[in-house]
Amino acid sequence: MTITTRKAVFSGLATLGVAALLAGCASAPEEGGGSTDGAAAPDFLPCIVSDSGGFDDKSFNQLGYEGLVEAADALGVDYKQVESATETDFAPNITSLVDQGCNLIVTVGFLLEEATTEAAAANPDVEFTIIDSSIEGENIKPIIFDTAQAAFLAGYAAASYSKTGSVGTFGGMQIPTVTIFMDGFADGVAYFNEQKGTDVKVVGWDVASQTGSFTGGFEANEVAKSSAQGLIDQNVDVLLPVGGPIFLSAIEAIKDSGKDIAMIGVDADLVETSPDNASLFLTSILKQMKVGVADVVTAAAGGEFSNEPYVGTLENDGVGIAPFHDFESKVDPALADELETIKAGIVDGSIPVESPSSPK
Missing domain, CATH: 3.40.50.2300 (Response regulator)
Structure with missing residues (x-):
């Protein structure tokens, strides 16, 4: 071909780097967007599940984790995280976070598609966002990148x-x-x-x-x-x-x-x-990913969760x-x-x- x-x-410029902004299918969200006043419900609990790389991988999982922590700190809420050692950990790790009362669960990576889909269907009152997957669901928001x-x-x-x-x-x-x-x-x-x-x-x-x-x-x-x-x-x-x-x-x-x-x-x-x-x-x-996750967490905390995908491209940096x-x-x-x-x-x-x- x-x-x-x-x-x-797409790409950003070699000499300039890129703007830290992740866009949705419609328009690019503002950093820290979501709630218009930045306030979160006092019982809002965001959570995250890694893939097998762990949150200290200096890459994929770490960026997602840092985005969640950044948003939680700005909102003044607690958060929970759980690492997966193998693919067999995905489903039980998500279940453990559901059981701990998480309102929003971020799942990091394409390999968590099946576990995320099943958990979202079984827990319609819990909001999910998954990085690097286009799976659909009323309570699932994809974060994807070209x-x-x-x-x-x-x-x-x-x-x-x-x-x-x-x-x-x-x-x-x-x-x-x-x-x-x-x-x-x-x-x-x-x-x-x-x-x-x-x-x-x-x-x-x-x-x-x-x-x-x-x-x-x-x-x-x-x-x-x-x-x-x-x-x-x-x-x-x-x-x-x-x-x-x-x-x-x-x-x-x-x-x-x-x-x-x-x-x-x-x-x-x-x-x-x-x-x-x-x-x-x-x-x-x-x-x-860091900015994308932070934005999704902030929006969910302000009651503005949407299942419309975020798609990172050249045009929106x-x-x-x-x-x-x-x-x-x-x-x-x-x-x-x-x-x-x-x-x-x-x-x-x-x-x-x-x-x-x-x-x-």
Whole structure:
């Protein structure tokens, strides 16, 4: 499938980062929106369930948790959180929060779809919001992101930076919320090749066949490290690990290799969440989950819960890429302007790109 037949994906600017705003299908919500006076019912209790990555994953779960804490603190209410070690924990963890009187339960991730759907149907008086899922229900609010849009710019930047002519990506589990990053990344590389007449290769993911390299989970372990090493052995000099803590294993592989390899992070700006490794990060593909969760919690506290999905896009700054930080002096001086032009083209539809996993 060519770039010109794929739907527009998104990004923020490399030199500017992104605005911390997540939008709904209609219009972008104000940060801290929801209740017009910021007041919460005195017995309002927001809660959150992680996936198997845990709330200290420096990525996906952590951002959702921080959004809930931020809103709860601003509202002056208590909150509860529970971590899942495995997928078998999802349903009982949600049930435990229902039993503790939670009014709003945030479930973090696509893998919690089934457990969330069942709990919402069984508890119609409890409000649920799920990150990275489009499931529907009267009392379920999806928070979803077209991250292929941001990954497109990151792929273009990776191709521009590469000296070996090979860049790589691998994922945790082969699920839509992972492969959407890989699709956008590969499309961005392909667009660079089209524009520049180059032949930068993507190792680890094939968009057309939807096949590639996966660890089978989101844990930082030897499998993740060996997956990264396998790409490094194929001469990549930019590496995109997609799947929470697996980036920590990729860092180990890069350091062990002794090679000059840049990494692209996902979800959060890894320069901020993993500052000890800042010198490795070319940029990060951002999902503004923290702001989205905080807004949903605040709205629910003010009695303004809605099941209308939030969809983070380029146009509403719901996704983006982080600044180049330490790589600012190492990238092509023309790259920032090129990314500006591409971003505008993606927004107005003149540069169409789509992932099979993009929100519909």
